[in-house]
Amino acid sequence: MAVTLLETTVSDACCAPTSSREPLGASQADSLAHALKAIADPTRLRLVSIIAASTEGEVCVCDLTDPVGLSQPTVSHHLKVLVDAGILSREKRGTWAYYSLVPGGLSSLATQVAGV
Amino acid sequence: MAVTLLETTVSDACCAPTSSREPLGASQADSLAHALKAIADPTRLRLVSIIAASTEGEVCVCDLTDPVGLSQPTVSHHLKVLVDAGILSREKRGTWAYYSLVPGGLSSLATQVAGV
C-alpha cells in the first residue's frame, strides 16, 4: 500500500500564514484524508505519543500493550496503520520489533493541515 | 455536542520543534482524535479548502454541492460536522447559510498534531 504521505506536492515554498489560494483536487484530498485517518484515532494518537516521549526514541510492541490497555493483535494492527501512513517506522531486531517516529512525518502532516 | 477543539490544554507555552515530553492521556487523545476525524475525510477537506480559497471568505451551501458532486443533504451533514469540530462557523443570512473558517481552527489543530 504505502500512503505517500509526504507529497508536499504543489511545490511552491511560499508561506501563507493561514489560508491558501486554490482548492485542492480530489486526489490530493484523498491522500491527505488517508494520512489523517491514520492519526484520527485515540489509540493511535497515544501510541505515537508514547513513542515520541520515549527517551530511546523507539519502543517495542510488548511495552505498548499495557499503556493502551488493548490486546497485542490490536496494537499490532494500529502500528501497521501508522507505518503504512509514513508516521512510524519498524525495525525488527531479534525477536522484538521496535517502532520509532519517521523524522518529518508528523510535522509534514501538520503543515498540510495548516495549509488547508 | 461541540467538540472543544481548542483546548491547547496542558498550558506550557514551550516550543518543542518535533516531539514532546510526556504521552497524552486518554481524554486528551479522545478529543484530539475527535477533531481530527472531522477533517480526515476527502469531502470535508475539499469543503474547507473551497471556503478557504474563496475571496469573500464565506460560501453558501448552494455553491458547495456542485464542486464536490454530492447531494445537498450530504453536504449539509459534512458542514455540520465541521462546525461541531470548531473548524467552520455558520451564519444564516436571509434564506442562505454562509460558512466561513474559524480563525485559529486549522492552525490550532496543526499545532496539536505537530506536538504529538
Added chain:
DNA sequence: AGCGAACATCGACGGTTGTCAATGTCTATG
C-alpha cells in the same frame, strides 16, 4: 531438534460512518 517468547496475520463480530431520498422548517416574494 524441540520449545517458548514476540510479533504478525486471519476471520469474525458489533459499532460507526458516508450517502441518499423523503420530509420538515424558515424566509422572501407575488
Added chain:
DNA sequence: CATAGACATTGACAACCGTCGATGTTCGCT
C-alpha cells in the same frame, strides 16, 4: 395567504473500522 427556494433533519442502507480470539511465523535458547 400561498407558493417557491434554501437549507436542515430524519430514516435507511451499505461500507468501513476497531476489537478480539485463534493461529501462523520467526527467532533465541536449552
